[in-house]
């Protein structure tokens with residue numbers, strides 16, 4: 001997951017071919033076993049899916065489960081221990097090894113389809129009782145894999161079938177921490193050499209790109225607010241194109257708003273809200289995503305900051321997003337902080 005944005009920078013393709021190239025670069029990133037190792041070592045992630053599968057296991061004797069983006073096969077194998085049949089879809093070159101993993105562990109139960117989810121073709125009339133997928137990226141939506149899952153849902157999920165996860169929400173909270181200033185101040189003097197001319201560049205570097213890092217929960221300046229909440233049975237790809245939320249943040253006296261931290265939570269049907277990437281929960285490989293403002297907002301004697309955050313699909317990188325914060329600061333001019341998630 002993490003290396004995808006680096007690979008993207010290597011693109012040199014005409015505008016009309018950009019999406020295909022993004023897809024190819026994206027799937028190439030998933031052919032790298034290192035990414036899968038990182039995900040499989042994420043014990044919170046694995047435990048959440050395992051708890052959900054265990055919760056439903058006794059109801060799945062006759063069920064057909066589709067695992068969208070099966071990767072190295074963890075979810076397919078776990079599901080196949082209870083379900084009648086599992087269809088595992090994997091578009092990257094890893095599909096070859098996925099086939100070996102399922103054949104070794106649950107022979108005869110999992111059918112591997114090496115194709116894009118969008119191109120999946122099941123036998124005539126065959127429908128899924130359950131669709132399971134681990135599609136979440138940084139800040140929930142980065143990578144934009146969700147529309148691929150929805151394309152399978154819309155064609156192959158039975159009426160009343162189960163989506164796992166079943167609900168997902170994206171949260172934001174105000175943050176005060178010294179990370180950004182430390183990154184900038186580093187350039188003031190390096191081994192006794194005055195490199196302060198690099199400080200504006202450091203500010204531009206660390207404040208335009210969102211930072212994926214573990215945040216100390218004590219650095220939260222106030223309560224979290226919900227920016228997006230999706231029911232996976234009904235959400236549409238169009239809902240992901242653009243959404244917004246009101247900002248209403250009370251800055252305590254003497255505080256300083258350095259930016260906004262985001263995380264997400266996923267519910268797995270009756271098994272409950274099993275997965276949270278909140279700073280107050282044990283760390284996951286998603287960490288949190290922080291949008292550090294170019295200029296911090298001083299809380300003075302205490303202020304109510306209002307405004308709006310807008311999240312919209314990136315117009316150039318089909319798997320990226322643009323995030324803007326329109327800030328209205330009492331007694332000061334309004335300002336906009338804009339970021340690219342790519």
Ligand SMILES: C[S@@+](CC[C@H](N)C(=O)[O-])C[C@H]1O[C@@H](n2cnc3c(N)ncnc32)[C@H](O)[C@@H]1O
Nearest residue numbers: 030069070071089090091092115116117134148
């Ligand atoms: C986040 S990984 C999850 C892997 C595995 N399910 C797990 O939990 O360890 C997502 C996987 O989905 C695959 N994938 C992404 N988009 C896809 C698509 N449109 N069709 C098929 N596979 C896709 C990727 O290659 C990757 O292996």
